[in-house]
Amino acid sequence: MPEADDTGDILEISLERIENLLKGDYGISRRSVGLLLLQEDREIITLVKNHEPESFNRIKEIIDRTKTHYREPLSYIIALDRQQEASRIAGEVIAHAPKTSLSLKEKISRMMINPISGIPIMLLILYYGIYKFVGEFGAGTVVDFIETDIFEKIINPRVTQLFASVIPWQVFRELFVGEYGVITLGVRYAVALILPIVTTFFIAFAVIEDTGYLPRLALLIDRVFKKIGLSGRAVIPMVLGLGCDTMATMVTRTLPTIRERVIATILLALAIPCSAQLGVILALLEGHSLGLWVWLGVVGLVFLLVGFLSSKILPGGSPSFYMEIPPLRLPKLSNVFIKTATRVKWYFTEIFPMFIFASVLIWAGQLTGLFGLFTNILEYPVRWIGLPDKAAVAFLFGFFRRDYGAAGLYDLKKAGLFSGNQLVVAAITLTLFLPCIAQFLMNVKERGWKTGLAISVFILFFSFSVGFAVNLLLNIMGISL
Amino acid sequence: MQIKDIAEILPLVELKCGQKGKIASVHTKNHEALKKLMAMGILPGIKINLIQKFPSYVFQLGQSQYAVDKELAECILVRIST
């Protein structure tokens, strides 16, 4: 390949000498290994150190000596060489007749990345994609239909009747069809509440993703994200987090540094509500548009503040942002469908057992009285943030799944147990509250036990403190929402 | 890299939107930054066209577009074509 030319002589001689010293099998040519060594590839250096302990020092000497001959890093010299060769070949094989006028797609793209038109476009996409489609259509229309018309009218009465005739023991009947029964609560929440919300979110996300909008959003938001120790790149896990924080935590792997991954994990666990939770919270605050703004403002502020503080506390430099901006494309229906199906399937295999498990735990907890004990303990912080004691149950549910907890609040709201202020405080606290079991496990898996646990403990205290502060502020200022 | 005519070489951050040129050199002490730029194919001789400067630097490189932050954009020196 690009052989040594003017700059190459010293490099080429060094490379040959290194090649002659290499004896091991690296799966790639010795020339390639030599070049990677000269470019100071850490993985290859370690590999060679282990494979060739006797000649490693001599190799290192050659590398160091070669470096002194060049002002730029050797990787730059090597890349330059290759690029010259690539440009030469490209010049020979490509006949060029490019068009000059901007295509419509390019014009739209330019509008998306210009902040003056880009920010309104972003807000429109969020409003129609998330609020209207996921919030109103998914969490409203579809949920109502499945919950009222299918579960309450058809499934619940029949299943209750069936179990009443099959299982004579009240205790075991409760397990399946009681207030927190596996079917009446677990399956109902999963199918009637969560499934429609998550599915509509993943449809919206797949459409947004397939158009190529996300990289444009990333470049638009990079400067803000820099303030919280992230780069524009982190916008992908953050937006995905609005669908499922667990899945998004997994995707933080694509962020280049551990520091960014930790900050993103904290923010996902704390301040990014997942679609299931978001849907229920939107329903919870329905008709309280001022309350919705307060909720959005407080959660947004927490997001920025905690991000900013983490970026100050965690060691490491600020990340750099670089990203390819692919051309805009019209999303293909089949692609959107398959992606959505795959993700919903992943989501359900991951969370459905958790719902059932939670129902069983709650049942067992009630039977043994543990549930009551925990509820009693939780009543203190719940009272502390100005909520009725009954809300403690919803927070206990929140341990199992955040949306489960939010759904519990929703039931309390329907029963008319909340004032406007209490609704907002409850929504804020629960949004920030502990990650669900699945997300906690993912945090531990991706970040390790120590970080995973530390994040949870921090969030437990922090969420109630914010709830307390908001409640206090509203009371002091005499605001009732 | 020989700099023949100082006047026509500018860092990317000083170009105006829509200005075109060829990359003259990539100038940074930060090896990590250099690696990133190289990975994107930002190397001398490639045609570049600045599209936007705020909030991020967006430019066309050959047939694709890239966005970088100010710190990386400062590393890229461009020979302006007239």
Place this chain on the structure above:
Amino acid sequence: MSFIKKIAIVGSPNVGKSLLFNRLTGIYAVVSNYPGTTVDVTRGKAKIGEEEYEVIDTPGMYSLLPITEEERVARKILREEKPSVVIHIIDAKNLERMLPLTFQLIEAGLPVVLALNIIDEAEKIGLAIDLPLLEKELKIPVAGTVSTTGRGIDALKGRIKEYARSR
């Protein structure tokens, strides 16, 4: 231990890697338009000619000198799984900037076949690429493909078949 031959698909994100994988294997993997979303490695089976292959869709890579975790994973696959064929898939429009990775793969002694993908878009913007000349320059098989429509995939398979036999 079975001795099924392997095909590794490598290339930078956003050039249609996953779609090519689907075209070859008929198994669906989640296709992402987004740089860097394909963290996991997808595998599938493909029959090309009489031979059955395991096809590996490697995470996106720009260079053999890795910066990201994905690139490290992709390189590991190339080094450790001894693929019989490595398909380097590139965006035909960006030949000039993507050739350096082709060079690095050839340099590494890997059995590279170059797929110039999205060649329809290149044609649309007025680029004509002389494939036989490119083949002569690189001394490896080259095929022009459009993985979204399937154009050129049979030709690519033909090149793989010839190549696998000759080695």
